[in-house]
Structure formats: C-alpha cells, structure tokens
Amino acid sequence: MLLRGARLLAMAGVHRNDAGVADLLVRGGRIERIGRSLSAPDAEVIEADGHILMPGFVDTHNHLWLSQMRGLFGRSEATRYFPLVERLGAAFRPEDMRVGTLFGAAGALAAGVTTTLAYCDNIRSPAHADAAIAGLRQAGIRARFLYTSHDGMAADEPVALDHLRNLHDGRDDWSAGGLIDLGLGLRTPRKDAPPAEFARAAHELSVARALGLPISTHISGENGPAQLDALIARGWLGPDMLLVHATGAGPERLARVRERGAGVSLTPITEHRVGYGLTRVNDYLQPLGRVGLGLDGALGGAPDMFPVMRTAHNVQAAGLGELSILPRRLLELATIEGARAIGLADQIGSLEPGKRADLILVDTRSLNMGPADEDSSALLVYSAGSRDVALVMVDGRIVKRGGRMIRLSEHATAQAAAHSLARIRRRAEPAPPSAPY
Numbered sequence: 001m002l003l004r005g006a007r008l009l010a011m012a013g014v015h016r017n018d019a020g021v022a023d024l025l026v027r028g029g030r031i032e033r034i035g036r037s038l039s040a041p042d043a044e045v046i047e048a049d050g051h052i053l054m055p056g057f058v059d060t061h062n063h064l065w066l067s068q069m070r071g072l073f074g075r076s077e078a079t080r081y082f083p084l085v086e087r088l089g090a091a092f093r094p095e096d097m098r099v100g101t102l103f104g105a106a107g108a109l110a111a112g113v114t115t116t117l118a119y120c121d122n123i124r125s126p127a128h129a130d131a132a133i134a135g136l137r138q139a140g141i142r143a144r145f146l147y148t149s150h151d152g153m154a155a156d157e158p159v160a161l162d163h164l165r166n167l168h169d170g171r172d173d174w175s176a177g178g179l180i181d182l183g184l185g186l187r188t189p190r191k192d193a194p195p196a197e198f199a200r201a202a203h204e205l206s207v208a209r210a211l212g213l214p215i216s217t218h219i220s221g222e223n224g225p226a227q228l229d230a231l232i233a234r235g236w237l238g239p240d241m242l243l244v245h246a247t248g249a250g251p252e253r254l255a256r257v258r259e260r261g262a263g264v265s266l267t268p269i270t271e272h273r274v275g276y277g278l279t280r281v282n283d284y285l286q287p288l289g290r291v292g293l294g295l296d297g298a299l300g301g302a303p304d305m306f307p308v309m310r311t312a313h314n315v316q317a318a319g320l321g322e323l324s325i326l327p328r329r330l331l332e333l334a335t336i337e338g339a340r341a342i343g344l345a346d347q348i349g350s351l352e353p354g355k356r357a358d359l360i361l362v363d364t365r366s367l368n369m370g371p372a373d374e375d376s377s378a379l380l381v382y383s384a385g386s387r388d389v390a391l392v393m394v395d396g397r398i399v400k401r402g403g404r405m406i407r408l409s410e411h412a413t414a415q416a417a418a419h420s421l422a423r424i425r426r427r428a429e430p431a432p433p434s435a436p437y
C-alpha cells in the first residue's frame, strides 16, 4: 500500500526532520520505504494530499473495560469515580468486559490511538479476562493486556496466577499474531502496609518476572509517595516497570526511578479530574528518561489523545510560560516516547523503514484546522481532534478510512455498550424492600 502526498511527521529516525510532502510504502505490515515520488506499481495507492502523516498514538494506560460507564462520573456524591466503579464493577459479567473493552478500544482507534495498555482491574473470573482480551482482538488495536485484581479482592490475595501462566503459555492462541501481549498489573502496597500485602506483591512480581512479563502499577493520589517508597525500599523498581501517575513523587524519588530504568505514564486529564493535583510534565521529563501519556479510560471522557496533549501543554505553560514545553515535545510523548516507556520503541512510535506500520492520516482541511507547514505540531496539539483522523492503520491493516471505521459498525458497538450498561445498572440496583403485606 502506498500513501501518497501527505505532509510527513516521522517523529524519529532518519526522516525525523523531514517536514515536506512524502510518500510511504507499506508491505507485509511494515513500513518499507519513505521518500518523494515513490513508485510501487503493484501497490494500492491512497492519495493523502491535504493530510499530515504521522505515527499512531501510544496510550500508556487505560481502563478500557469500563468504557460503557463514560459520562456517569462526578455528577453527585453517589457517582464519584472510585465508589461507582466498585459498585458497578461488581455487576460486570464476562460479556460486559468484552463489550466495554471493545467500545473503549474502538473509540481510541477512531481517534488515532494504535497502541493501548489495557489495565484490566476487574478480573472476577478467568472468563472475565478472556472476554476482555476478545474485545481487544475484535477491535484490532495493538495492546498490552495487564492482568490484575478487582475491587472485591483482599489486599493479600494474589491474582489468578495459574490463569496468568496459562495465558502466557497459550499466547499464540489469543495474541492476534503478536498484536496483543501480556503483562501484570501490580497492586503496590504502601510502605507501611502489613507484611501479608508485601508477601502477596512479592509473589506476583516473582511469577511475572520469571515469565518475562512487563509490569504496570498505580502510584497514585495521597498513597503515591508511600507506594513509591515501598518500591524503592524493596528494590522492586526495574526497566520492566511502568509507574502510572507517580503522584507526588518529587525529584529525589524520581532520581531513584531513573536509576532503575522504570518508566512513568502521565494521564493529565484524569489526574486533574479525580483531584490528584496539576500534572506538570516538565517535573517528570527532567529527572526521567522514559515518560509517556495515557488516556486512562472513561473518567477522561472521549478517548482522544489530542486534548490530553493540549491539557498537558496548558498546565505547563500556565506556570512557566508559552515556550516552557513545545507542542512537538507533547507529540513525542504521545508517540515515540510512549513507545519507549512501554518497551516497544524498536517496533512502533515513529515512521521509520522496518518498523511496524502503525500510522494515521490527519485531515487538515476541516473548519477547525488550518494549513500544515514545516512544523505542524501546534496545529495538531491545539486544533486537531479525533474527528480529523481520516485514516488509521495498525500493523499494516487499515481500521479507519475516509473518516469511518471499516472493520466494525460504530453504531452497533456504541449500542452494545449502552445495552451492557443498562444490564449492569439493573443488576447493581439494591433489591427492592419486600412488600409489607
């Protein structure tokens, strides 16, 4: 397939500083060549004049499974995020895990997110996990499935490690040819937690590391510093670990994180919405080597990386000035740096010959956009949204074209999510009191 005539934004590699009009040839799921006036007589040609061609976004953290709950949060005392997820999450059946994960992944894909880390923290049975993985497969997104707990589990109860091992051993059956990989979602205890919690976490970690699985863990809210202190004190940090939020870490703890090679996922929109404080990206970029951005799921609203970049930019600029972080840097965090943070930078995150063909075309000809020039970064960060993503390709396979999803019905996917939510809410309603007569 030959994408012809778009303005190139390669983000890294030999074409990093090319900002002209270029062609890109995809073969066998990989980027084969990038250049001017490429000829490939046997290839299907997609005319991309008026578009920006860039790598797909890398979403380093997302609770996709609860995507049908989008819009419910923060409307009243009863709809605060954590208690509502706990209450409705208990009423999810495997089919709801599939529907929610598919709905969230499809929405992310439609917005140009080609890779996501699905932190699946509602695994109430092996069937719940299998169903969520089925949703990822149906969507056709590149993903890491992070196996973790649910809100009803005791802090010293390990996740279903036998099922985790089975998934690892049988990954050829479900990984969609390697498009989906597996990891552990670790519940990190606070530094002052009881020994049984540490024993549970140590056991999970040893199993995951013996299998070579990457690890994501929340370091968040008021518990954040005490959780990070626990990881540092136990020597558990490592290059296979991604810390989500890293709230309140401060420069000294972040220096330890850097020494041990761990990455950080920042999700500015949800961090603000849930009250973790303002996310100042520069506080993490300066001490750390590996930082990515994340959508974090339904609490963040629309699964769209453009407003995540915009929010991160605004908070930084509001405190330190217009040029304190450049839009180009935000685009790096949302693509190549995100890929680096999750250990996939050798395969995705930039447009380079040899990498997997995960890419998007952003239409610049709509009323909210403007002409692209030699630096399209501010246009993308400040003007673009998911509606401008005209084409999305994952692993050489087109999932969105002409502004429409082509491998699934948008209407049917959204409707299945609405029906699932209605069933969940009915199940979660308290039983009516028995009649007095």
Ligand SMILES: [Zn+2]
Pocket (backbone or CB within 6 Å): 061, 063, 119, 218, 244, 296
């Ligand atoms: Zn999270």
